[in-house]
Amino acid sequence: MNQKVRAELILKILESKFMIPSVSEVADDPFRTLVRTIISQSTADVNTRRAYMNLSRRVELTPKGLAEADINEIEKALFTAGLYRNKSRILKKLAKTIIQNFGGTLDFIYSEPLMDARRKLLSLPGVGPKTADIILLFCANKPVLPVDTHVNRVTKRLGFAPPDAGYEEVRMALQSLYPPQDYFKVHMLFISLGRSFCRARRPMHEECPVNNLCPSAHA
Structure with missing residues (x-):
């Protein structure tokens, strides 16, 4: 499965799991x-x-x-x-x-x-x-995808960016996987995933809704 297809599947699962606030x-x-x-x-x-x-x-x-x-x-x-x-x-x-x-x-x-x-x-x-x-x-509504601490952690654990990637590398990796109209959605959903399951300490791999698509869950 290529990265874009996996990224799209992950986003669909997260949309079904979490609420997305309005701007x-x-x-x-x-x-x-x-x-x-x-x-x-x-x-x-x-x-x-x-x-x-x-x-x-x-x-x-x-x-x-x-x-x-x-x-x-x-x-x-x-x-x-x-x-x-x-x-x-x-x-x-x-x-x-x-x-x-x-x-x-x-x-x-x-x-x-x-x-x-x-x-x-x-x-x-x-x-x-x-x-x-x-x-x-x-x-x-400019086409840019902010990377906070949760987005950074989730992106790297999903294998979309290297563990040592800096801010710009993570941002560009995500922007290459998702269309601009999804940037707000990706930002908010990755934050929700990071807070709920993909925590900095003791990530909840077994309970994570995207564990079947996450290489870190099976490392």
Whole structure:
């Protein structure tokens, strides 16, 4: 069985096993989505939600509002998130940079070609490839597939990328296997699989819904 056929079968099985949220459930406007994604780094989902809601109550979540906010207020809001002091400084610097370099808006993600928009996002404080790709896919429907820690682990265990592959190699491997219209679906379903069965420690190979198609389950 070739890789593309196996990849398609895996996706069909995962679609029957897990719910796929709508884009509107996981994304807001680009700046808010960017703020939430930065808060989520090294932070559990429940604490990310709590910190984000705290911040939205204390501060106007616009570049101007965050740039002008008192750093102590931001820190208090993000206290439940990991590395909250560092994230507070990054978010304030991020807001100021967007104002200074892009006129206070991220609207360029809609109008500019994918790689140009990606390059601009990567120039922002606290924005790495995963964060940039989330904004591009979730908010602008650009053809790019974000690779978070779950997607990375699942992709490698399924044998779609080498164990030592870096971010770009994993991303390109997945994008070669799936059509652009499935990128959001693949991203969300691989995360669900990674959280439920393909865990970092003690993966549940026997219970995994795609174990018959996964080389790691029979290694």
